[in-house]
Amino acid sequence: MKARVHVTLKPGVLDPQGKAIANALHSLGFDGVKEARQGKVIDLDLDDTDAEAARARVDDMCRQLLANTVIETYRIEVDP
DSSP: OEEEEEEEEOTTSOOHHHHHHHHHHHHTTOTTOOOOOOEEEEEEEOOOOOHHHHHHHHHHHIIIIIOOTTTEEEEEEEEO
């Protein structure tokens, strides 16, 4: 079973990398970009066979290691 975790900064948290991306895009002539937010994607290959059990286990992983829940949010996708 495969799981994908999308981790992004919460709204209102400063994102210097996102700001640098937006500035670089503007310098390349992409003026229509109002803002850029940077995040990360984590792909996991799991032994689980039950999607709900896998989702619960990945949620525990996110809370303990993969995301800093004080400043980040995460979204889990599970694909059997």
